[in-house]
Amino acid sequence: xxxxxxxxxxxxxxxxxxxxxxxxxxxxxxxxxxxxxxxxxxxxxxxxxxxxxxxxxxxxxxxxxxxxxxxxxxxxxxxxxxxxxxxxxxxxxxxxxxxxxxxxxxxxxxxxxxxxxxxxxxxxxxxxxxxxxxxxxxxxxxxxxxxxxxxxxxxxxxxxxxxxxxxxxxxxxxxxxxxxxxxxxxxxxxxxxxxxxxxxxxxxxxxxxxxxxxxxxxxxxxxxxxxxxxxxxxxxxxxxxxxxxxxxxxxxxxxxxxxxxxxxxxxxxx
Amino acid sequence: xxxxxxxxxxxxxxxxxxxxxxxxxxxxxxxxxxxxxxxxxxxxxxxxxxxxxxxxxxxxxxxxxxxxxxxxxxxxxxxxxxxxxxxxxxxxxxxxxxxxxxxxxxxxxxxxxxxxxxxxxxxxxxxxxxxxxxxxxxxxxxxxxxxxxxxxxxxxxxxxxxxxxxxxxxxxxxxxxxxxxxxxxxxxxxxxxxxxxxxxxxxxxxxxxxxxxxxxxxxxxxxxxxxxxxxxxxxxxxxxxxxxxxxxxxxxxxxxxxxxxxxxxxxxxxxxxxxxxxxxxxxxxxxxxxxxxxxxxxxxxxxxxxxxxxxxxxxxxxxxxxxxxx
Numbered sequence: 001x002x003x004x005x006x007x008x009x010x011x012x013x014x015x016x017x018x019x020x021x022x023x024x025x026x027x028x029x030x031x032x033x034x035x036x037x038x039x040x041x042x043x044x045x046x047x048x049x050x051x052x053x054x055x056x057x058x059x060x061x062x063x064x065x066x067x068x069x070x071x072x073x074x075x076x077x078x079x080x081x082x083x084x085x086x087x088x089x090x091x092x093x094x095x096x097x098x099x100x101x102x103x104x105x106x107x108x109x110x111x112x113x114x115x116x117x118x119x120x121x122x123x124x125x126x127x128x129x130x131x132x133x134x135x136x137x138x139x140x141x142x143x144x145x146x147x148x149x150x151x152x153x154x155x156x157x158x159x160x161x162x163x164x165x166x167x168x169x170x171x172x173x174x175x176x177x178x179x180x181x182x183x184x185x186x187x188x189x190x191x192x193x194x195x196x197x198x199x200x201x202x203x204x205x206x207x208x209x210x211x212x213x214x215x216x217x218x219x220x221x222x223x224x225x226x227x228x229x230x231x232x233x234x235x236x237x238x239x240x241x242x243x244x245x246x247x248x249x250x251x252x253x254x255x256x257x258x259x260x261x262x263x264x265x266x267x268x269x270x
Numbered sequence: 271x272x273x274x275x276x277x278x279x280x281x282x283x284x285x286x287x288x289x290x291x292x293x294x295x296x297x298x299x300x301x302x303x304x305x306x307x308x309x310x311x312x313x314x315x316x317x318x319x320x321x322x323x324x325x326x327x328x329x330x331x332x333x334x335x336x337x338x339x340x341x342x343x344x345x346x347x348x349x350x351x352x353x354x355x356x357x358x359x360x361x362x363x364x365x366x367x368x369x370x371x372x373x374x375x376x377x378x379x380x381x382x383x384x385x386x387x388x389x390x391x392x393x394x395x396x397x398x399x400x401x402x403x404x405x406x407x408x409x410x411x412x413x414x415x416x417x418x419x420x421x422x423x424x425x426x427x428x429x430x431x432x433x434x435x436x437x438x439x440x441x442x443x444x445x446x447x448x449x450x451x452x453x454x455x456x457x458x459x460x461x462x463x464x465x466x467x468x469x470x471x472x473x474x475x476x477x478x479x480x481x482x483x484x485x486x487x488x489x490x491x492x493x494x495x496x497x498x499x500x501x502x503x504x505x506x507x508x509x510x511x512x513x514x515x516x517x518x519x520x521x522x523x524x525x526x527x528x529x530x531x532x533x534x535x536x537x538x539x540x541x542x543x544x545x546x547x548x549x550x551x552x553x554x555x556x557x558x559x560x561x562x563x564x565x566x567x568x569x570x571x572x573x574x575x576x577x578x579x580x581x582x583x584x585x586x587x588x589x590x591x592x593x594x595x596x
Contacts, residue, residue, distance in 0.1 A: 006401035013396065014407045020425045020470065021413065023436060027428065039439040081321050084314025092311060100315065102587055107326040109583040113533040113552045114572035117559040118329035118336060124347060142325035149318060174310050196416075203418025205534050210560050221420045221534075228424050228538055235428050242421045253416045257409045264412075265482045 024246070027239035035236055054240040062216060063223035064245070066133060070219055071202040073137035074144055078197050081141070082148045083190060087182055089149065090156030101153075108146035112206040115139075120210055132212040136219075139207045144197040151196070151263060155189020156182060192263030195256055199249055220245050330576060336569040343563050358570040367546045367554070374461055375530075375550040378468070382532075383525040385469045387518075390476025395510075397477070398484050408481060411474040419471070423538020426467035427454060430539075457547030460540045464548055467535050472525060479524075483517030484510070516589060523586035530579055551575050 015022075027035065029044040054060070089101055119139050120129075128135045159182050167177040183190070205221040212218050224245065227238050253260065337358050339351040362368060397408045414422070429436050432452035441447040453463040487510065495505045533552055536542055542549035542557060549557075551571055559568030 003401040006399055007403050010397065010401065010404060010407050013393070014410055017411060017470075017473070018413065020422070020429060021417075023429055024421075024425050036434055038434040039443065040434060040436050081317045085318035088311045088314050100319065104318070104322065105587060106580055106583055107322045109527045109531075109579050110326065110330070110576060111531040111533065111552050111579065113531075113556040114333075114575050114579075115326075115329050116556065117565060117568045117572055118332040119325070120559070121336065121341070121346065121565060122329060122332055125349065138325060142322060145318060145321060146326075178310075199416055203420070205418070205420050205537065206556070209537070210556070221418055224420055224424065225537060228420075228427070230541065235431075238424055239428065242424055246417060246421055249416060249418070250413060253413055257406075257412070260416075261409045261412065261478070264478060 021250075024239050024242050027235055028243045030236060032236055050236065050240055051244060054237050055244055058223060058227060058237070058241055059215075060220070060223065060241065060244060063218060063220040066208075066212075066217055067202050067204075067219040067221070069133055070136050070140065070204065070208070071198050073133070074140045074201040074204075075194055075198045077137065077141045078144050078148045079190070079194055082145050083152060083183065084178070086149045086152030087156045087178060087186075090153040090159075091161070104146045104149055107142070108150065110143075112139075112143055115143075116206050116210045119207075123211065129211060132214065133217055135211045136204070136207045139211070140201050140204050144200060147200075148193045148197050151193035152186065152189050155186040155263070158189075159185040188259060189263050192256070192259050195252065196260065196264075199252065202249065333569045333572045333576070336566060337573045339566060341565040341569065346563075346565065354566075358566045362567050362570045367549070370546055371549050371551055371554050374548065375552075378461060378465055378532075378550050379526055379529045381462075381465050382468045382472060382529045383522060385465075386472040386476045386525055387522065389469070390473050391480050393473065393477045394480035394484055395506075398481060408477065411477055413474075414471060415474040417471075419532070419534025420538045422467060422471055423464075423535040426463070426470070426535070427539045430454060430463050430466070454540050455544060457544050460544060460548035464535050464539050467539065468529060468532055471532075471535070472528060475528070476521060476525065479517060479521050480514070483514050487513045519589040520586055523582050523589065526582050527579060527586070530575065530582075 026042070026044055029047045029049065030041070031046060031048040034041060034045055085104075089097060089104075116139070119135075123129050123135045123139075128138070163185070164174075164177045164181050167181050168174065172180070203221060204219065205225070208219040209222050209225065212222070224238070224241055227234070227241055232238065336351075338353055338355065339345075339358075340354050341351055345351045393408075393411070397404045430438075430453040432438065432450055432455065435453070437453075438447075438450045441451070442449075451459060453459050491509050491513075492505055495509055500508065530552060532550075533556065536548065536550065536553040540548040542553050546554075552575060555568045555571035555575065557568075558564040558571065
């Protein structure tokens with residue numbers, strides 16, 4: 001009996017915590033008259049759906065496409081560059097491994113809003129701002145790569161070494177053992193890390209805002225920030241925009257929730 | 271890798287024409303070491319390392335350089351700019367808003383970290399208990415953590431709206447604060463508005479790490495204490511807290527680091543205003559560089575803040591080392 005009481009309390013706490021998400025959807029379903037009502041209605045009285053108008057009126061297809069380009073680019077680059085490094089750091093021991101890990105951790109903690117100034121000036125000199133989405137991909141990759149390496153390293157460290165050694169005895173090269181044994185066995189961690197990198201990059205704001213000036217190449221966060229101007233009052237529109245933008249992210253999260261929790265905790269401990 | 275292997279074959283013929291026959295075996299063994307030996311490790315590590323040096327370390331060094339130079343709209347595209355010594359540092363630190371921004375940064379970080387830790391700890395303890403659905407609910411909290419910061423900023427700005435925000439309505443209904451608070455436009459509350467949103471955002475991460483730490487405490491310690499007649503408060507004080515010391519140390523440093531990375535909430539909620547009443551160092555640095563084109567000023571603050579962040583991160587790494595030893 002007591003256990004079910006705890007479950008009830010738990011549902012109450014979780015519901016209260018996730019209330020802001022509910023409020024986003026509830027506001028997206030209210031009409032303008034109901035939105036200015038005070039005190040606000042907790043449940044939309046006359047549910048009103050305006051997805052099409054906001055989606056096309058605020059140029060969301062273009063924004064979302066650009067966000068997707070950035071997120072896919074960053075994720076691909078991070079996987080290619082980081083998986084091998086995570087494998088080596090999960091396997092090797094010694095002073096230089098510690099030093100390298102320290103360096104990777106230091107690169108992970110740098111706030112984007114501070115690093116964006118030198119990157120902007122440097123990319124400007126290198127002519128990279130002419131291809132601004134590529135510039136954002138390169139900058140965001142530097143931000144996401146250390147995170148990916150740290151999470152993946154933990155799952156490579158959990159792959160039993162003797163399986164690889166058996167493959168080497170059978171005459172396979174280490175490279176083949178890496179691709180055919182270590183990577184498949186660590187795929188859960190790799191998947192979680194890659195999904196998290198993808199989601200982070202899909203919601204990236206600082207680099208896009210600072211480096212992309214052409215609105216046609218701008219990402220969904222920047223489109224939202226233009227909507228969120230200082231004197232904004234179109235909360236129905238803003239919350240509809242947010243809901244369209246965030247719903248795919250939340251679906252991915254719910255589908256992979258268990259793996260994400262497991263991957264994050266493993267990465268945090270080891 | 272494969273491509274370089276194929277091209278080395280015709281290379282061998284060309285090499286055999288050379289007077290030194292060891293050259294060809296040299297080339298082969300270099301290839302073999304990348305495929306099979308220590309060279310593979312080096313190559314895999316170098317991919318990440320070189321990238322992070324070019325796009326991570328070099329920008330930091332470049333910021334340090336720019337903080338010692340005169341950088342504005344006119345010299346932005348030049349490779350060499352006039353050096354001004356520490357003039358930028360003197361200039362930035364003596365600006366009227368500098369002290370205010372520093373104080374806000376401190377308040378923002380201290381309040382965020384403390385509240386995230388206390389609330390995260392309470393939630394971790396609650397969901398540590400054995401009841402149906404505890405694990406799933408704990409996981410659902412992470413939904414907040416995965417959201418784009420700018421969207422979270424937008425939602426909180428709407429919830430904290432002065433005229434028809436749901437938070438003001440809740441405060442009125444519960445008689446906690448009957449009059450409306452204009453969270454974002456009142457300089458007395460704007461910083462706290464962003465802090466509330468940031469606390470909300472940071473709770474899941476705190477809760478997750480603390481849950482991991484709690485799960486690692488051996489259960490028999492609690493059973494033994496219970497046999498000795500220790501109550502729940504006593505058990506928490508004498509077992510949980512000491513056993514969690516390493517986790518707490520690491521978590522506090524990580525939370526400080528994440529809070530110093532927070533930018534999107536400021537952009538989505540207050541823009542640092544009104545009149546800098548909610549401005550913090552990491553947002554000010556960006557404003558100087560990208561809104562007033564005072565890139566030298568922005569770089570100077572960036573250098574100071576990066577030094578702080580790296581200092582905290584070093585503490586974090588040392589605290590995780592202790593965890594492994596102890």
